[in-house]
Structures are given as structure tokens and as C-alpha cells.
Amino acid sequence: MSWETVIGLEIHVQLATRSKMFCGCSSAFGDQPNTNVCPTCLGLPGALPVANLEAVRLATRAALALDLTIHRTSVFARKNYFYPDLPKGYQISQFDMPLATAGRLRIASPDRDDITVEITRLHLEEDAGKSLHDRIPEKTAVDFNRAGVPLVEIVTEPDLRSPAEARAFLVALKQILQYLEISDCNMEEGHLRVDANLSIRPANGSTLGVKQEVKNMNSFAAAERALEQLRDRQIDLVEAKQAIELTTFSAASGALRAIRKKEESHDYRYFPEPDLPPLTLADDWIADERHALPELPEAKQIRFQHEYGIRPYDADVLSATRQIADYFEAVVAAGAPPVETGKWVMGSVLHETKEDDHPVQVDPSRLAALIAMVARGDLSTLAAKRVYRALAATNDGPKAVAERLGVLQVRNEDQITAWVEAVLQARDSEVARFRDGETKLLGFFMGQVMQQSGGKADPDKVRAILSDKLQPDS
Numbered sequence: 001m002s003w004e005t006v007i008g009l010e011i012h013v014q015l016a017t018r019s020k021m022f023c024g025c026s027s028a029f030g031d032q033p034n035t036n037v038c039p040t041c042l043g044l045p046g047a048l049p050v051a052n053l054e055a056v057r058l059a060t061r062a063a064l065a066l067d068l069t070i071h072r073t074s075v076f077a078r079k080n081y082f083y084p085d086l087p088k089g090y091q092i093s094q095f096d097m098p099l100a101t102a103g104r105l106r107i108a109s110p111d112r113d114d115i116t117v118e119i120t121r122l123h124l125e126e127d128a129g130k131s132l133h134d135r136i137p138e139k140t141a142v143d144f145n146r147a148g149v150p151l152v153e154i155v156t157e158p159d160l161r162s163p164a165e166a167r168a169f170l171v172a173l174k175q176i177l178q179y180l181e182i183s184d185c186n187m188e189e190g191h192l193r194v195d196a197n198l199s200i201r202p203a204n205g206s207t208l209g210v211k212q213e214v215k216n217m218n219s220f221a222a223a224e225r226a227l228e229q230l231r232d233r234q235i236d237l238v239e240a241k242q243a244i245e246l247t248t249f250s251a252a253s254g255a256l257r258a259i260r261k262k263e264e265s266h267d268y269r270y271f272p273e274p275d276l277p278p279l280t281l282a283d284d285w286i287a288d289e290r291h292a293l294p295e296l297p298e299a300k301q302i303r304f305q306h307e308y309g310i311r312p313y314d315a316d317v318l319s320a321t322r323q324i325a326d327y328f329e330a331v332v333a334a335g336a337p338p339v340e341t342g343k344w345v346m347g348s349v350l351h352e353t354k355e356d357d358h359p360v361q362v363d364p365s366r367l368a369a370l371i372a373m374v375a376r377g378d379l380s381t382l383a384a385k386r387v388y389r390a391l392a393a394t395n396d397g398p399k400a401v402a403e404r405l406g407v408l409q410v411r412n413e414d415q416i417t418a419w420v421e422a423v424l425q426a427r428d429s430e431v432a433r434f435r436d437g438e439t440k441l442l443g444f445f446m447g448q449v450m451q452q453s454g455g456k457a458d459p460d461k462v463r464a465i466l467s468d469k470l471q472p473d474s
């Protein structure tokens with residue numbers, strides 16, 4: 001029997017605010033444990049929460065970018081449970097009246113064409129603290145620096161049909177959140193966390209099977225692997241006529257490990273937070289936030305194709321991050337032809353930023369000047385790549401760097417003729433074969449002359465002089 005996989009996702013994203021969701025403590029990552037705490041985020045008696053407007057703003061922008069309906073009134077609610085890293089005994093979240101509902105994100109699926117994934121809801125909440133199991137031997141320590149840090153939770157409908165599709169959705173979502181600059185989405189620091197639920201059903205079925213949840217997936221690749229394991233496990237069980245239980249798994253170690261029976265939301269005894277008024281947003285304010293949204297990746301890709309004649313795949317690469325897209329456009333604005341600029345950005349520039357994981361070092365005007373030198377024939381493409389690498393370490397312009405490296409292209413005909421003659425004299429048997437009709441040897445001679453010149457000879461001039469000198473009567 002063939003099975004269809006049904007996947008829904010729950011994504012927690014830490015918002016890039018300076019302070020926490022309901023108090024003024026710093027939300028910085030990596031500070032000394034328990035230094036960013038106060039009576040409010042420690043849940044001490046009498047301390048009252050106040051909502052962080054910047055967190056509301058960032059959450060609203062995420063909701064608008066994902067096409068959700070923003071509710072003018074939403075309500076904070078207490079989610080009650082006990083855990084050592086939850087000092088209040090409840091987490092402030094939103095439950096039946098969330099910030100936003102009913103959105104969508106269109107993605108390119110690896111298995112189907114473009115698909116639209118419905119987004120059920122997006123709500124604001126605070127993070128819990130962190131249990132540290134590796135600081136004190138055989139004991140668990142608790143760090144409350146993270147307690148109260150603002151999060152949005154984004155929940156999708158079960159619209160994804162394979163682990164690879166789930167991964168593609170996560171990549172697209174992360175790209176948008178980074179474009180919005182609402183989170184750095186750093187998974188290693190837990191700023192983007194993914195929980196997934198998965199069920200299987202007979203292919204083309206309409207009812208849903210029993211769903212199981214998997215947590216603690218540390219990368220998108222790990223999420224895809226964990227979902228594959230969970231899917232295969234469910235298929236094995238069903239084909240062996242065994243029941244699938246409501247279970248939550250952890251994928252932290254790479255293999256699935258059952259951690260608990262899945263709890264239902266009523267187990268949390270949600271109730272409205274009595275210390276916070278309902279969150280009310282004015283229509284004008286929401287409209288302003290909509291207006292402040294940056295151009296998003298999909299719109300940028302389409303514009304790059306129309307405005308600059310960039311091919312769809314290249315437009316995709318050039319708009320992968322806002323940083324790269326802005327850089328590409330700055331080089332074009334400095335006068336470089338767009339398609340050629342695209343090749344440089346996708347080649348040397350991306351190579352450099354990926355390898356060293358640092359921002360682009362060569363400012364747009366210098367790259368534009370370098371591209372112009374290649375177009376004028378002052379530099380070969382190969383030499384230009386050397387110059388580019390050297391530009392990163394200096395503030396000099398490309399001409400000065402090319403002179404210093406001695407790679408400016410030689411177009412002096414006497415010089416090139418001397419190189420050509422030296423090669424032909426040393427290769428008289430190949431010259432004879434060429435003159436007997438083996439004209440494909442021209443490429444061999446070209447290579448020899450370029451080598452003789454240290455890569456500096458102008459190839460067009462070399463070809464012309466070679467063709468001339470290889471004539472039988474010369």
C-alpha cells in the first residue's frame with residue numbers, strides 16, 4: 001500500500017528586542033547565568049508584567065508578511081504547568097484570542113510545484129528559563145536569563161506532504177523572518193525552534209491518522225531526518241497492524257526517543273492573564289506597520305527578473321538574503337551592468353562571505369570599477385578574481401591593486417608577438433601539424449602563449465597574432 005505523509009509545524013521564534021516581553025531585563029544571549037533577571041521575570045510576589053511594544057511590533061510585522069489577519073484585540077493567557085525553569089508556574093502566552101490568524105505562505109515544493117501552506121495562527125508569548133545539565137556534575141542548574149524573552153509561535157495547518165517539503169517551508173519562513181529583521185533565527189542559540197507533528201494515511205485519503213509530535217530538532221536537516229524516521233516508523237507499525245499512540249519524541253540525539261504522552265491543551269488550564277489588559281491595536285498603527293514592511297524575497301526575485309533581466313534561478317540566489325540583494329543593487333547603482341554583476345555576486349562575493357562567514361568586504365563602487373576593467377580588456381577574468389581577493393584586504397582601488405599584482409592585461413603587439421614567436425619556435429612539430437590541417441591545435445598554442453605571458457596577454461590579440469604567424473607563408 002502506498003502512504004501519504006501529513007505534516008504540520010509549530011515554530012517558535014525569538015524576537016530581536018533588546019528587553020524581555022514583560023519587563024525591562026536584557027534579552028541578550030550568552031550573558032552570565034541569572035544576571036538578566038528581576039522580580040517580574042522571576043515571578044516574585046507583587047511584580048506586575050507590562051507588554052513590550054517593540055515585541056508587539058515585530059510580531060505584527062511577521063503576521064502581516066505571512067498574510068495573517070491581525071486582531072485588533074488579543075488576550076494574554078496563563079498556560080499553567082510545573083517545570084523547574086518556569087519560576088511563575090505558568091507561562092504568559094495567548095490562547096483562544098491570539099494576535100493573528102489565517103495566513104499563508106507560498107513555497108516551491110521539492111515534490112510538487114508551488115504550494116500554499118496555510119498558517120493557522122501567530123501569537124506572542126514569553127520563553128521559559130533554561131535547565132543546564134552540564135554545568136555541575138550530576139546536578140541540574142537553572143538559568144533564568146531566558147525566562148521572559150519574547151517569542152512568537154507560528155502554527156501551520158497540516159498542509160505539508162513530505163519531510164523535504166517541511167524543510168523547504170522552514171527555509172522560506174526563515175528567509176522572510178530574516179528579511180523582516182525580527183529575529184536572527186539562530187538555531188544553535190535556540191532563537192528558532194521547530195516542533196512538528198506527523199501522521200500517515202492511505203494515498204489520496206481524506207481522514208487524518210493519529211499524529212505524533214517530534215521536538216528538539218537542531219537544524220532543518222535534522223528536522224527532515226527526524227520526520228523521515230517518524231514516518232517510516234509509523235508505516236512499519238501500521239503495516240504490522242499495530243496502533244500508533246499519541247506520543248511526543250525528542251530528536252536531540254539524532255535518533256527518536258519517546259519523551260511523553262502528548263498532552264492536550266486543556267491539561268494546561270489556560271485562563272486570561274489577570275495582570276495584563278487585552279492587547280488592543282489601532283487600525284492606523286497596523287496600517288503603518290504594513291507600510292513599513294520591506295520588499296519580501298518573492299517580490300524581489302520577480303523585480304530582479306523584470307528590472308535587470310536576471311534569470312529566475314539567479315534572481316533566487318541574489319535575493320537569498322537582504323544583505324546580498326542590497327549589495328547586488330548597490331553595485332548596479334554604481335554603474336556595473338546587472339547580469340555581469342550578478343555573476344560576480346554569485347561567484348566571488350558569495351564564495352568569500354560563505355567561506356569566512358563575514359560581511360562583504362569589497363564596497364560596491366570598487367567591485368563596479370573592477371567589472372569595468374574587465375569589460376575594457378584591462379584585466380582577464382582570471383586576473384580580476386585575484387584582484388578581487390586582494391581588494392578585500394585593502395582600501396585601494398582595483399587599478400592600483402592590479403598594478404601591484406602585475407596582472408594588468410598586456411595589449412602591446414610587439415610584446416605579444418615576442419611571446420608568440422617564442423612558443424612557435426619551441427613547437428615546430430605542432431606548427432607543422434597545424435599547417436597540415438590540424439587547425440584544432442590553435443587552442444593548444446593559445447594556452448602556451450597565455451602561459452608564456454603569465455596569463456597577462458590579451459587573448460583576442462594573441463589569437464589574431466597566432467593566426468597570422470601560423471599561416472604557411474609566414
Ligand SMILES: [Zn+2]
Binds near residue numbers: 036
Ligand atoms: Zn526581568
